[in-house]
Amino acid sequence: DGGITQSPKYLFRKEGQNVTLSCEQNLNHDAMYWYRQDPGQGLRLIYYSQIVNDFQKGDIAEGYSVSREKKESFPLTVTSAQKNPTAFYLCASSIQADTDTQYFGPGTRLTVL
């Protein structure tokens, strides 16, 4: 089955700790994306990657970091510098960056206590 997986589904962390969210795809897509969703709001782009070993900041990159060492993997680290990290995080991928349909993973709900 081809698709995008995110793990874990629920994640709890103490304030001040860094945490890394996993995103894996076996669709052979070049582009991958991270979005943040807050209650009652649309999705906001955190980071995106058009190709392996390359990534760009989105609209709300502060307090987050990413890496793209493999085509199928795009992990997101939520650092202690992110002032309000509790949110629902969605990973997506597309065949090419921005010019095609994006396919989404099931999401990770991060709660910082």
Added chain:
Amino acid sequence: GNSVTQMEGPVTLSEEAFLTINCTYTATGYPSLFWYVQYPGEGLQLLLKATKADDKGSNKGFEATYRKETTSFHLEKGSVQVSDSAVYFCALVGGATNKLIFGTGTLLAVQP
């Protein structure tokens, strides 16, 4: 810049009622338009899309027509079911920034 405006929810309907969720957009050039659906606690699923003016996207009984003259992409379904209860997002890609831009989402609640 590019933007998408959706009608605010929640939209509450009885089963078998007609659904319309309004979506209008602002963009330069000729964006592609999308409707995504999010069921409770899940990620987004692509519902339908249209890539040029007058195209009609359709899937699972839902339809939307790309209207360039009114810059709209309204979502319609003739007879909703309880299982259609979800949040619906209108989105576009293209124009000046070539990024996927989402509306704020519209919650649909269908009662039996």
